[in-house]
Amino acid sequence: MTSPSPLPSPSDTGLFNQVLSALDIALLEWEMNSGVLKLQGCAPMWWHEFPVASGAAILDLGHWSPFLRDFLTYVQQVWKDEPERTIASGPWTEPDQPNGTMTLEARALPLGPRKLVLIERLGSDFENMRSIVQRARERMLVEDSTAKSFRHTETRLIGQLEASERTKDDALALLQQLGLAAMVLDERGQVTFATDRTLEMLGLAARETLGRPWDQVFSFRKEDRLLMQHLLEGSTPTCSGGPFCLEGACTRWIELEIHRDVRHPTRHILVLNDRTEIHALRQALNEQASFHDLVGKSSAMLRVYQLVRDVAQVDTTVLIEGETGTGKELIARAIHSSSSRKNKPFIAANCAGLTDSILTSQLFGHKRGAFTGAIQDQQGLFEAAEGGTLFLDEIGDIPPQVQTALLRVLQEKEITRLGEAKPRAVNVRVLAATHHNLSEDVLRGSFRADLLYRIRIARVQLPPLRERREDIPLLAQSILGEICAATGKRVERLHPDTLRLLMSHSWPGNVRELKSAVEFAVISCKRNEVCPEDLPPEITAASVVPSSSVFIPLSNRDEKTRLLVALSEAKGNRTEAAKRLGISRATLYRRLVELDSQPH
């Protein structure tokens, strides 16, 4: 538009109007002084639909379009400085027929002194642009809300994670605070969690424990490991086992509670209880009440136990003296198993009632053909016990020739098999036992004095049962337990009356007799308690008419009378009187002193 007079000449009017109509543009001339806008040429379609546009083609701006009025004010300001500038309004919306809107855009065009305003109705290009922007914005809103919901979920999950971490930390702190020893095993039996206390008990660091299989973490003995395996494979939700021995620098005893994890039944939660101290105490208690297989905690027996410990330390021959049935062989076994020979053989031989040659051959062995029936070479018990202990029971019954041979063996430490000439060296500890008074046998000439001295280097004297009656309840209960275990019968205890009877019996056959009496009673017993009537008749009968030799706790007055009667019957000989009463001389003496000092 460079022409100074761009408005169409009358001959161009037709073309000019067609162009305006095709572009949907209204062309207005703006008389800036009056502010009047005059339509030039043909009006576009939308112009006619617009009610406020006057037929006279003069636009009342204030009424029609505040936007356009605002724009023209702005244009006037701009043209003051830049009179040549074409200015666009940008799109705006006006109401359209019926109830619609149309989007218009105005352009102010200065043509020298004449000012034109072109108003264009924006068409399909504009609509395309609008729908693209619309879609883009909708898309952004959707993405925004998706991102937000992600953030939401993330925040929630982080919150939950933090909460569960906190709960875990709290639970852990609680566990640690309580000093609870607990661990978790996964489905493969590997440790996934262990409290500090557990690690301390196992003597391991966390890295040596976590992720490792339980059987590498628990230093169990084989049998304990198998038992634990069995417990873990069991179907019960909760079980317990032990005490198990944890071997290591310092041995520990633990009990285990094994819980199936309710959330994951293939996982296990283990709670460990340290029972080391209890175990030690129990052991000490047991040791007090029994020693190896010997039962009893009477002072007499405690002395015996000490003696056994002492003689076990040395390698000398020991003579064990005691009435029949007192458990001399048990003493021999206890000495052997407390001694350094404990891993070598222990062989017991009863020398009673054997002939010279049989005993000789049994002890020292024989060469084939040494006597009728000696069909092959045979080693004797000395050789069989090589490195270990040979227990010769009833040594007082050994025939004189064997005594001589035995003496030589003890002195020379070598034996000669019957029928052989060459001696063989032996390393055997001899423990001998007798119920005889061997000194008397020596005096009588039936036992070699030198052999006696040779074997009596150390002596253990076992008290008869009647001298340690306080052990009877313990012994009877222990025997009862053994019998029940062997027979499968369930007899739990002894009736107090039964116990009273057992306590008052004199037990000439000692523990052996007590054992057979309890055995008898268990067989007769119909309940879970041994009653007096279950006992053998000789014991029940004895209680009705107590034998004079039986010590029964009576009232002090009665007891004193009985003690005095016994003394006078024994013509003042306290040993004899004690024997008659079935108590030791020491007990008799002590009771006499006690009764004397008590008010009558």
Added chain:
Amino acid sequence: MMQKKVCMLGGFAVGKTSLVRRFVTNMFSEHYQTTIGVTVEKKTVTVDHQDMMLMLWDLYGEDEFQHVRESYLRGSSGYILVLDGMRKATLDTAHMLQQTVVRTVGPLPFVAIINKSDLQSEWEIDQTIIEQLREQGWPVFFGSAKLGRGVEELFGHLATLLMDPSLQPRAHS
């Protein structure tokens, strides 16, 4: 009658059109039709027994596709900053637009509204942010074009500000 040009400014889809429509025709539509360009609506309000014609310039939302033409802002007496409580980013846009106004037209009276209060439980703009805005001197309203909550108060408050001669714009180039 006194006429006042008031621009509705804010990010896209914050509810500028919806607030104007609710105020002028008491209608609301869930359907989102983005505004391109400007629509001018009029409504007369009475402040201190005086009628005032509010010329409400509902501008398009500011975003990467359309930036507010500074020429649209000229001649304004005041403006309303609209924020969407659900989108924190609309707060930044509002800040930016406010600076544009100050730069272009000067410090005009304005009111901020955090729209979509019917969804307040899902808002990203929290109380701390609102407190900060108030400390900066922003009059902050809550509202919902959807429920018509806070709309009358919003325009009413701006109208009173527009009546206050001490708050009227000085001439600005």
